[in-house]
Each structure stands twice: as C-alpha cells, then as structure tokens.
Amino acid sequence: MHGIWGYWWVIFPLMGVAGGWWSRFSSYSEKRRQDKIEMLRITHGTATAEVEARQATRSGMDRVLATHDDVTRRWFEYETNLQTIIDFPMMTNVREPLTADFHRARVVADDLRPADPAELTDHATFVEYRDAVNAYRVAFEIAEREAQRRRRSDYSTAEQSAMARAGKLVAVADDESATRAERQSAYRHARRELEGVLLVPERAALQLERRISGVLETGH
Structure with missing residues (x-):
C-alpha cells in the first residue's frame, strides 16, 4: 500500500486525461442530441410542409372548380331567361365576336375539366385547367359588360x-x-x-x- 501511494503524483495527470475524455464524450453526446433534435425538426417541418402543400392544392382546386361552376351558372341565367335575353340580346348572339370568344373559352374549360377532381393533383393538369377557367371567366365578364352597355341599341x-x-x-x-x-x-x-x-x-x-x-x- 505504501508502494502505491509512492506514485500519488501520477493521479493528477490521469485525472486530466480522464477529464479530457469525459469532456469529449459529453460534447459528442450533446452533439448527437442536437443532431436528433434537428432531424426531428426537419422531418416534422417537411411533413408539415407536405400537409400544407396538399391543403393549398386542395383549396386551389376547390376555388377553380367553384369559379367554373359560377361562370356557367351566370351564363345559364342569360341562356334560360327569356326576359334577360330580350334585355341583353348580345349574350345569346354567337355572331358577336365577344360572345363567340366567350363560348370558345367555355368549350376549352369544359373539355379540360376532369371527371375526377383528383386528377387535378397533377400540377401540369391543374395549371392548364386553372388558366382555361380564368380565360373563360374573363371572356364572359367582358362580353357581359359589353352586353349590358349596349342592351338593345344595335337594333x-x-x-x-x-x-x-x-x-x-x-x-x-x-x-x-x-x-x-x-x-x-x-x-x-x-x-x-x-x-x-x-x-x-x-x-x-x-x-x-x-x-x-x-x-x-x-x-x-
């Protein structure tokens, strides 16, 4: 025992080595912990972004489909109401360029509308349909404004x-x-x-x- 204590001075260097090893181990453990946290954050953030993207896509699809239906409903009000036809005859006169433009845009939008709305999850399909519906809406509104301005003045x-x-x-x-x-x-x-x-x-x-x-x- 006395012989061992004769090397007491060795303890301090060993403590320094052990301390350095423990410090490196603690740093490594902390880095792994931080890496796990960051990975969870990235994974959660990616999942959240994917959910938000799906929700945005669904919302966009619903808006475009609703716009298409609304413009068609407004057109039917001119096409099925005899009093309105008499007041705004341009809206049913396909010889009028603006009316013809509106009907061409309507045909394109109707042709691009998928039977299954799920098909609109394809980005290219959605963009093509959305642009066609916007063209349909704009062409209709231009024709409608002109018809309301002119009324029966062409007769x-x-x-x-x-x-x-x-x-x-x-x-x-x-x-x-x-x-x-x-x-x-x-x-x-x-x-x-x-x-x-x-x-x-x-x-x-x-x-x-x-x-x-x-x-x-x-x-x-």
Missing part, C-alpha cells in the same frame, strides 16, 4: 319596339297570378313579336313553357 327602332312589347308579354306569361290562358296567350304573342328580330334559345323557351304549364318534364 332598329322598329325592332326595339317589338322587343319592348315582347318583354311586357313575357312578364305576363311569367306571372303566376294570371290565368293559364292569359299566360299562354301572352307567350304566343311574345314569340310572334320576336320572330325575325331575335333568336330565342330553346332552353329559354322550354323554361318559360314549363312554368306556364306547371309541368317539369322528367330528364330535362
């Missing part, structure tokens, strides 16, 4: 008078407080007033005829 005085009379008759035909005979007579006279003046879309005629008769045909 002769006699034609405008005939359209005005037809508009009053259509109001009677669409009036539920009038008798069926009165409504039917008003509708027939309105169609006669418009002959040779304004082409009435079949949809608009059918809509009004069904309201007059009170019968909705199955399948239409």
Whole structure:
C-alpha cells in the first residue's frame, strides 16, 4: 500500500486525461442530441410542409372548380331567361365576336375539366385547367359588360319596339297570378313579336313553357 501511494503524483495527470475524455464524450453526446433534435425538426417541418402543400392544392382546386361552376351558372341565367335575353340580346348572339370568344373559352374549360377532381393533383393538369377557367371567366365578364352597355341599341327602332312589347308579354306569361290562358296567350304573342328580330334559345323557351304549364318534364 505504501508502494502505491509512492506514485500519488501520477493521479493528477490521469485525472486530466480522464477529464479530457469525459469532456469529449459529453460534447459528442450533446452533439448527437442536437443532431436528433434537428432531424426531428426537419422531418416534422417537411411533413408539415407536405400537409400544407396538399391543403393549398386542395383549396386551389376547390376555388377553380367553384369559379367554373359560377361562370356557367351566370351564363345559364342569360341562356334560360327569356326576359334577360330580350334585355341583353348580345349574350345569346354567337355572331358577336365577344360572345363567340366567350363560348370558345367555355368549350376549352369544359373539355379540360376532369371527371375526377383528383386528377387535378397533377400540377401540369391543374395549371392548364386553372388558366382555361380564368380565360373563360374573363371572356364572359367582358362580353357581359359589353352586353349590358349596349342592351338593345344595335337594333332598329322598329325592332326595339317589338322587343319592348315582347318583354311586357313575357312578364305576363311569367306571372303566376294570371290565368293559364292569359299566360299562354301572352307567350304566343311574345314569340310572334320576336320572330325575325331575335333568336330565342330553346332552353329559354322550354323554361318559360314549363312554368306556364306547371309541368317539369322528367330528364330535362
């Protein structure tokens, strides 16, 4: 025992070595801990980013589909309402360049709309469809503004008078407080007033005829 204590001076260098080793071990452990934390942060951040990207894509898809439906609904209001057609005839006159542009854009957007919305998760497909819908919306709004500005001004005085009379008759035909005979007579006279003046879309005629008769045909 006495011999061992004779080397007491060796203890201090050994303690220094052990201290240095422990310090390096502690630093290594801390670095591994920090690396794990960073990896978890990156992994979580990536997962969160992927979820947010999917949500953004879904939100974008929903907005584009809703815009497409909204523009089509607005178009149908012109295509199926005889009174509106008489007031804004340009919207159903495909010989008008702006109306023709709108219908061409509508066909493109309708053709690009997928039967399954899940197909829009493909970025290229989504971008092509989104751009087509935007073109459809813009073309429709340009045509609509011009139609509302011009109204019936493109027609002769006699034609405008005939359209005005037809508009009053259509109001009677669409009036539920009038008798069926009165409504039917008003509708027939309105169609006669418009002959040779304004082409009435079949949809608009059918809509009004069904309201007059009170019968909705199955399948239409």
